[in-house]
Amino acid sequence: SQWGEENLQALSIQEGEDVTMNCSYKTYTTVVQWYRQKSGKGPAQLILIRSNEREKRSGRLRATLDTSSQSSSLSITGTLATDTAVYFCATDAGTGGYKVVFGSGTRLL
């Protein structure tokens, strides 16, 4: 598998709290993508972060990438009920971007 095994499976938090999800990957990559999948829908890209960025923000979302430890995180500030979803980190398996290889995902309740 491309991914490490420390990905959390589920997080249950109260609305308004901040939350951070982590993932680690085994194969070198220059890009990590974070996706969100709501019930009954396909995944939707939230943030794409490149190795030269280390941190990227989009609204209430903040992603980090540490290529030295091959890990990435996604933080959500002030969670809302509408943030309930499964969050995936993903890489491209060295294909230059066309093949998305998803981690196992974290369910945010």
Added chain:
Amino acid sequence: NAGVIQTPRHKVTGKGQEATLWCEPISGHSAVFWYRQTIVQGLEFLTYFRNQAPIDDSGMPKERFSAQMPNQSHSTLKIQSTQPQDSAVYLCASSSRDWGYAEQFFGPGTRLTVL
């Protein structure tokens, strides 16, 4: 923009029957992708097309599965002699290009149940 359209949303087949899943990509997108999602395996890449030509089918099971893209407005995934282990959500995605980490836009998926 209606997004990626997948039909049917749900399909139930008996073991040994054929299933054909349809995908209409976003107009103007040149790349179309198929993924499969199960509880056990998660989200897996199956195959993709660039300008209707098959480029990478490395994720496709070698037997019983085939994908086509006869024109720029739709792609099909066909599963012959379906087996219970084929039960999954099959997702189609399209992108304006297949390089440079262009965003892939996913459809809602087709849930296939094989009895």
